[in-house]
Amino acid sequence: MSKTENGHSLGVDPLLGYSSIYIRAVFVPLYMKIKGLSNVKEEVYGALDSFIAWELEYPLIVVKKALKRLEFEKEWKRIIQVINWIFSKGQGKTLGSYYTLLKH
Numbered sequence: 287m288s289k290t291e292n293g294h295s296l297g298v299d300p301l302l303g304y305s306s307i308y309i310r311a312v313f314v315p316l317y318m319k320i321k322g323l324s325n326v327k328e329e330v331y332g333a334l335d336s337f338i339a340w341e342l343e344y345p346l347i348v349v350k351k352a353l354k355r356l357e358f359e360k361e362w363k364r365i366i367q368v369i370n371w372i373f374s375k376g377q378g379k380t381l382g383s384y385y386t387l388l389k390h
Contacts, residue, residue, distance in 0.1 A: 313351045320352065320364060330367045331374070344377055346386055353387070 319333050338345060349372060356365050372378050378387055 313348050316345075316348055317352045317355055320356075320368065321361075323364075325363050325367070327367060330364070331371050334368065334371050338375075344375065346372075346377060346383055350387055 316334075316337050319337060320330060323329050323333055349368065353365055353368055356368070369378075372387075378384055
């Protein structure tokens with residue numbers, strides 16, 4: 287795997303199956319989209335739905351990174367909304383996805 291100037295790897299993570307560039311490129315727009323919203327459930331769910339509309343696979347790792355950033359900023363209401371949205375999409379119900387959401 288090659289590295290960028292700041293030491294980040296450019297290849298595909300063997301465990302996640304996503305490239306680190308993809309995760310950063312998708313995480314930032316998702317985070318910015320949900321950060322600027324009001325606490326209205328329909329608005330948050332609509333923004334998250336529009337975010338994943340064109341994804342071929344559910345972007346669990348990207349959503350997990352957004353949750354970690356929201357946790358760092360102590361956005362507890364938004365974290366609860368995002369987690370409820372994850373469950374409403376049928377994600378987080380298997381041991382593997384549940385573990386992915388819990389691990390650091």
